[in-house]
Amino acid sequence: MLVYTKHIYGTIESFYLCTHIPIKAFSYEGDLIHSTGYDKYFEELFNKNMILEKCKKSVLRDNL
Numbered sequence: 001m002l003v004y005t006k007h008i009y010g011t012i013e014s015f016y017l018c019t020h021i022p023i024k025a026f027s028y029e030g031d032l033i034h035s036t037g038y039d040k041y042f043e044e045l046f047n048k049n050m051i052l053e054k055c056k057k058s059v060l061r062d063n064l
Contacts, residue, residue, distance in 0.1 A: 009034050030056055 008025050012034050015023055022037030030052060038046070046052075 005033060012036055026052065026055070028059070 012023050012025055013036055015021070016036045020037070022035075022042045024035040024038070024046070025033040027033055
């Protein structure tokens with residue numbers, strides 16, 4: 001595991017422990033790096049609202 005991946009894991013875990021807000025981290029290519037706090041309800045909400053797709057469009061638009 002790369003050093004930055006361990007750092008991302010630690011940051012996400014700390015964020016969730018402090019806020020109790022589910023969080024996911026994705027690579028620039030859209031691959032899931034780490035996720036915490038997601039149960040079935042939040043996963044369905046994430047997918048239903050097409051969050052990843054909207055983020056990809058936003059990143060692509062901002063990098064033109």
